[in-house]
Amino acid sequence: MHERAGTPATESDLIDVEALVRAYYERRPDASVPGQRVAFGTSGHRGSSLATAFNEGHILAITQAICEYRAGQGITGPLFIGSDTHALSAPAQTTALDVLVANGVRVLVDEFDDYVPTPALSHAILSWNNDPERRAEGEADGIVITPSHNPPQDGGFKYNPPHGGPADSEATSWIANRANELIADGLKGVNQAEPSAVETYDFRGRYVEDLANIIDFDAIRRAGIRIGADPLGGASVSYWAAIRDRYELDLTVVNERVDPRWSFMTLDWDGKIRMDPSSANAMASVVARAGEFDILTGNDADADRHGIVTPDGGLMNPNHYLAVAIEYLFGHREGWRKDASIGKTLVSSSMIDRVAAGLGRHLWEVPVGFKWFVPGLIDGSVGFGGEESAGASFLRFDGSVWTTDKDGILLCLLAAEIRAVTGESPSKLYADLVERYGDPAYERTDAPATPAQKQALGRLDGDAVRATELAGEEITAKLSHAPGNGAAVGGLKVATEHAWFAARPSGTEDVYKIYAESFRGPEHLAQVQAEAQRIVTDALG
Structure with missing residues (x-):
């Protein structure tokens, strides 16, 4: 534990944004150097331009590889693209648009030039592909530009195929290998053009409007739940205000600042700035306001992770909240299949196993990576899929798919619904689970x-x-x-x-x-x- 963990960042902790962006354009990756190669983890390619790990050459090559991959797969519909608030995200989106347009891809960017959370992009892909008329124009896929909760100097680039969730290993391996071939060949096979032919899409409006089909806002409003939402300087910042206004909630956006240096953050356990809503150190300034709200929440930079703070329990351990969410949902979603399973990664708490057994529901345990939940969420055979790292999604009221990527905004709103419907905080409900099943x-x-x-x-x-x-x-x-x-x-x-x-x-x-x-x-x-x-x-x- 770093000696300054949980304390406010100082000037010496902050990145030089100009130097970071300059390095993005000036440094040239060498595919023969392992640290400079394109490498897709569970959430795309990530790295810093200062380490020559996330530079213009990487994005040119990855985007060209994606164009070739989607052509090989017969994906002919539009590609939705969005980015978060990291300093490298906007330059990467500009680079990607040059390549996409040059390859004749129909591209949809945000209508209001806003940031796009990961769940909103997944929602857009699925909304298109589930509409017969739109699908007739070709299946849609997407790119979300984000390193998630990573420090400010990092960039990230992730491909979501037509199922709306993270690409599987077969797809990412093909894309990474092709991208590295292009880099090794001096980017000779990359097509580029001015991004003039792009269309727009209202990611925020469509996502917010559709939330009524998955969250009981009437219950939250009737109960007068006081909600505090901290986007932690991330892509959800305008989404929370839109949710407040659309559903007339007692909701305060406690921090509306967007700063690519994240100067307002408290340092994580290792002394780094990291937008992790499940970290007590990164969330220290948020937790300090716990007594002001019935439910206080945080999201990471692309809003695919959630942090839940209660007046009586402080910041909840992600495993604890997942267990509470599962027990609540499977008791309050009558439209779900009676045989719908509970999905968890095998490194998530066994408290979930015991809750599943108590509910009489099948437990579906998969490797680390949200991509494993995609098929079950699409066909309704998995009602809820969650990871120990504070990422989850679940089905609509009618048992149909919502997103096939993690949705931190949704899980935060669910905490308010739980508080409204049960009359208890999620922390108290977890204490009840401990009494029944033990304290892990x-x-x-x-x-x-x-x-x-x-x-x-x-x-x-x-x-x-x-x-x-x-x-x-x-x-x-x-x-x-x-x-x-x-x-x-x-x-x-x-x-x-x-x-x-x-x-x-x-x-x-x-x-x-x-x-x-x-x-x-x-x-x-x-x-x-x-x-x-x-x-x-x-x-x-």
């Missing part, structure tokens, strides 16, 4: 690993684990593939009756991540964490 201790830590060890961990089979016990309990599962869909988890999960750990290699650092949880308290959790490293090291040989 959960933590994520990092352990050192060489690049070779990280590669080996990513390919590890559960049978490689020779241990039979974990922290004094018999091991009941050794998983290298997710129970829900059989997909490889890119790591390992080991479970007992009361505890589990999962180990996954980091995509950016020489460490692997250890997620661990115990229903037998913090001391047992520490024992699980210590033995997890030994078990992983032994399995890697």
Whole structure:
């Protein structure tokens, strides 16, 4: 923990925006240097122009690759494009538009030149493709330009195909490989033109208007719930005002500032500026106002993550809120399929497993990455999909799809609905779950690993684990593939009756991540964490 974690940023913490943008245009990536290659993680390509990891050359190549990919897939409809408030997002959108127009792609940008949250872009793609008349013009897809909650110096670029959610590994691998080929060839295969032929789309108006089909605003209004919303300087800033006005809510946008340096933030756990609404340090200034509202919320820069603050509990752990949201939704959404499953990633809390069992609902456990929930959300077989990193989405009242990407705005509004309908705060409802199911201790830590060890961990089979016990309990599962869909988890999960750990290699650092949880308290959790490293090291040989 950094000594200044949770304290306001000072001038020395802030980026030089001009230098960052200048580096975007001046630095040329070298595809032979690993750190300068295009690499798609679970949420697109990310990096800083100062490290020659997110520069004009990258965006030219990625966008050309996307044009070629969509042509190969027969995607002939419009491409929706939007960006967040990071300093590199606007230059990247300008670059991308040059390439898209030159390749004859029909492009739709925001009607009001506003920022576009990730859920609004996913909503736009699905709205188009679910309309028979529009779909007849060709399926739509999209690009959202955001590094999510990453620090101010970073940029991010993500492709969402016609299903509206994050592209799968097959698509991103093809796009990344083709982009790196183009960079290596000096960008000779990239088409560019002035972006004159672009159309507009009202992302905000259409998204806000449609929220009435998924959130009970009448209940929120009747109960007089006082809502505070902090966009944390991100893309949702004008969305919250529009929601307030459209649904006549007692809602205050507590911070309307947009600053690409994020000078108003408090520092995260490592002393960096990071717009993570699930971090108590990053949210310190928001949490300080908890007593002013019935529900106080935060979103990251592209509004795909949520932070929930209550007067009686402060900032909720994301796992805790997911458990509360699941129990509430499956008891208050009569239009959902009776066999609709509860979706969770395998590193999310086992409290969700116990809630699912109590509800008599099937638990669908998948690897890390929201893309795994896409098919189930589209056909209604998954009512709710959530990740431990404070990202989730769920179905409309009638059981049809809302978004196939994470929607932080939606989950914040749900907290207000829960407070209005139940008369209790989400924190109190989680305390009720603890009384019924136990009190889990959960933590994520990092352990050192060489690049070779990280590669080996990513390919590890559960049978490689020779241990039979974990922290004094018999091991009941050794998983290298997710129970829900059989997909490889890119790591390992080991479970007992009361505890589990999962180990996954980091995509950016020489460490692997250890997620661990115990229903037998913090001391047992520490024992699980210590033995997890030994078990992983032994399995890697």
